[in-house]
Amino acid sequence: MNSRCEIQRRPGGGSGGFSGSPVTGSPAMGAQSRRRKMAPRPADYKLQIIIIGSRGVGKTSLMERFTDDTFCEACKSTVGVDFKIKTVELRGKKIRLQIWDTAGQERFNSITSAYYRGAKGIIVVYDITKQETFEDLPKWMKMIDKYASEEAELLLVGNKLDCEADRVIARQQAERFASRISGMRFCEASAKDNFNVDEIFLKLVDDILSKMPLEMPCREFSNSVLSLQPEPEMPPELPPPRMRCC
């Protein structure tokens, strides 16, 4: 299997579709109905994606670049977990992504590990300018083995590609690492320069969707993974999301 994610910068964004009842009644009512805002079409699927990796590699930055198109130069370290929601359209389906950003500090592992299980996609991030963040990868893979679903799609991301001059991890080194793990894709990105950010998330979602029998009624899927039910913002059995600290 090709473990490389050969993707380049692309303009993001897809248009949302709408659904609603046909307009009936008097012409006046029809005009009124047409003036009324129509409710957005509900998501066809809901997916959870988790971002893991050592402290300071840029997990929060990648998430915020993808969800809000923002970048923070002096980000505070994540405490526990945080999440953001973003809806995307792929393969003709509207997908509501719940993206979990975990703390890189080991002391939060007991909290963050609770979020692995429901994830259909896992993004493992290292910093191409920091050797130790690459050396930590086996530790993160052990966490995945222990806590994540075997079916979860895996993507290794070397972040901070804008710091090419300070690079200490060669692309080939990371490619080799990913190729040893069944089904793991690899890609380099820059949250700062917004390089490959949309692509890593969309590719991961596309890989998840490609393994789902999309024509099956949604009820037949696990509720924790995708559902047409109202979505709790946070699984009730899990600890509360983190606050930021310095």
Ligand SMILES: Nc1nc2c(ncn2[C@@H]2O[C@H](COP(=O)(O)OP(=O)(O)OP(=O)(O)O)[C@@H](O)[C@H]2O)c(=O)[nH]1
């Ligand atoms: N040059 C550069 N800096 C980045 C990039 N992504 C993140 N940073 C910086 O790296 C630092 C850490 O970023 P975060 O996004 O907080 O990293 P994190 O992995 O979420 O860190 P923890 O929450 O501590 O685990 C911040 O100062 C960011 O501005 C990038 O692509 N390029």
